[in-house]
Amino acid sequence: xxxxxxxxxxxxxxxxxxxxxxxxxxxxxxxxxxxxxxxxxxxxxxxxxxxxxxxxxxxxxxxxxxxxxxxxxxxxxxxxxxxxxxxxxxxxxxxxxxxxxxxxxxxxxxxxxxxx
Numbered sequence: 001x002x003x004x005x006x007x008x009x010x011x012x013x014x015x016x017x018x019x020x021x022x023x024x025x026x027x028x029x030x031x032x033x034x035x036x037x038x039x040x041x042x043x044x045x046x047x048x049x050x051x052x053x054x055x056x057x058x059x060x061x062x063x064x065x066x067x068x069x070x071x072x073x074x075x076x077x078x079x080x081x082x083x084x085x086x087x088x089x090x091x092x093x094x095x096x097x098x099x100x101x102x103x104x105x106x107x108x109x110x111x112x113x114x115x116x
Contacts, residue, residue: 004099034089
């Protein structure tokens with residue numbers, strides 16, 4: 001099995017915790033920076049199909065809170081959420097972990113322990 005890939009932004013506290021958790025367990029991983037590299041549309045489509053757009057959209061983060069209320073209200077279905085996530089990847093819940101066939105959005109140490 002190839003090394004897991006962690007998607008997120010490096011200055012996010014949750015991403016930092018996840019990366020530290022992986023390092024403490026000696027789990028080598030690739031890191032994909034949303035801000036610098038964006039999120040490939042096909043990859044996002046796979047995540048949405050597997051997890052649902054609601055699970056991927058981070059409505060508690062700074063990026064979401066900075067959107068004007070009309071823009072927030074316009075995100076009401078898969079198409080509008082997908083468009084926003086491609087335009088502003090920081091609105092995607094972090095981190096996203098891809099490890100083999102496993103896909104997780106957000107960091108949960110107990111859940112991740114079962115993967116490694």
